[in-house]
Amino acid sequence: MAKTPPPFAPFEWKIAWRYLRARRVEGGVSVMTWISLIGITLAVFALIATLAVRSGFRSEFVGTILGANAHVTVYSAGNFDAQGNLDRTIEDYDGVADRIAQVPGVERAAPLVKGQVLITNRERSSGVEVFGIQPDDLLDLPGVAESEQAVGDLSEFQNGEDVIAIGSGVARSIGATVGDTVKLTSPNGVKTAFGTSPRVNAYRVVYVFSAGRYDIDRTRVYMPFEQAQSFFNREGVADEIEVMVDRPEELTPILIPILEAAGERSQIWTWQDASGGFLRALEVEDNVMFIILSILVLIAAMNIVSGLIMLVKNKGRDIGILRTIGLSEGSVLRVFFICGAFTGIIGTAMGVGLGCLFAIYIDPIFSFVNYVMGGGVWDPSIRGIYALPAELHLSDVLKAIGLSLGLSFFVTYFPARRAARLNPVEALRYE
Template structure:
């Protein structure tokens, strides 16, 4: 007795390939096969492209947060009769030194912070001033090593020069260039017997940076620490201590040690506190987008079912003959399973290629879209960042591949079983 052929033998592949490439006139459904192939390709491409853009947007957003802002900000609580608020920190150097000595802390810098109005040649802009030492400013990645920069930090806070570093958005709003002198106007100025008068001081612009985050570039001004103490009436004091960590994701675990080292009535505000709700919203949006695009992949996979049902109907006589000459139900099932799954595999492969190419070449693609739309396709004042980013992650690609292949294989089984269970006598009755 001859041994049964192994599953997915060569003849099963040959029969399946013959059915796939058969023309409609020969009883094939090549048109439906192409529709299924294109549908799965586009669905997988859309899934990978969307996931890569979402991952890139999140990574860029977090990187700008961590690169230009403190990972932890330490304040001093003020429990005065007027109510709870924040107080100036007088022993800021000692506290900063204690915090910097903690394992996992890369830097701790005292800061004087306030909001003022900047003016130049009749143009005004509301800005936020950060009074910081030059050595501490050099450790802020997105400022010391920005995307774009004019001037140099070598002249920031050196000698008697009261130069300031401003964001590119501030410079654009004021029309300022390196070497220009801007005026900073604060309503909380010099105290006199007649009350507090506005303070107006002039500073030379020595550095213009682009941190990559619109709201930072549009509002931020860095001033030498000593000059900021004088300007904001904070003599021998700081308003806060900014802490940078080696591992920003471990900020929650680092906060207790930082507060213990800060002592007193210290309070901590982390980067997660500032942006946690937005990041959680991104996570929810990622999950929703994955579910929606998964439905698109399912719809595209259902075209395989339609094509296979038509193929089984057209090949009824062939199935009867194959069963008569000795093919088992399993062999017939595998033939039609190969027909359907091969479409899914090829569609997934082409979709992955398109998705990967989109993520790699997103910059020229985005530039072309922006040009075709006449510019303004991406508004940084709304999005927060200047360009559409994409980050290709192996997990996203594998998720798309697993989803597409899984659905393609599952939906193929049902019409393939129908073909395998077809009665050869009924199939050949009218032949």
């Protein structure tokens, strides 16, 4: 009794390879193979490139938020004074900050004084938001203290008086640089018998930073804490407590201990509350883009079906002969399955390679596109960050590979099964 060959035996691979290399005179199968291969390659490339850009955009956005903003902000619910005005300042800010800093998982708690002012340099003015912060606490903000595009020295911020640090966008808008003296004008200044007159003070710029976010660089100014208290009439009080934690993306377990440490009538506001809507929009967009690009991969995989159907039609006589000399239905199915699956595997591998190269070399690619288009392709005032980011994740690559191979194998099965069920008598009837 003859021994049954194992599945995917060498002769099955040999026959499949012969069909994949079919000449144009044999029905144009090679042309359809190339079309299927290019389609799968481009679809997988587009999927990986899009996933990398979306991951990079979210990572860059979250990184710039966490690098220059409080992870958790603690402020007072407020009390009404004798005139009926709501006072939300924190009096025992050092004590509150010390208690919060002792909560497990909290890296730092720092009091802040905040206010909006008009900054003027010569004849150019701009509205900015001033953050009064202790110099040591400013050094703990990586988006500011570790800015690669920063100009100046923060040691002068620690030692000097009447000094400020400004964002690069603020510097551009008013034409200021390190060493210049600018004026800050606050509408809530000195109280006189005739009302409140604006307060105008001059400050020397000692540091210009770029936090990586256009909206931060365009509006943010840092001032030593004591000077901010004096400038904004906050002597002896702070507006809020800025809290930095070890794991900012997992805030839920630490919020209640922070609130308890802050004391009664305290409230909290997290970075997720401030940017949650945008992050949820990014998540929805990620899911929608994946679905759309999955359809693109499916369309590309359908080219494999077209090529296999043509191959089965052109090779009907061969199928009849192979069945006559003893090939089983399973062997014929596997031969044509290999033809389609091989195209899907090669196309997927090429698409993964192109997608990974795109993510790795996105900066020179984007610079070239920007040069060809004459500049202005990326507007940071609209998108918030200064460049198109890309971040390659193994999970995204595996997701694209699984989707492409799964669809390729799935659509290949049906024309391969049709070939296996072809009646050899009918195939050879007119030969």
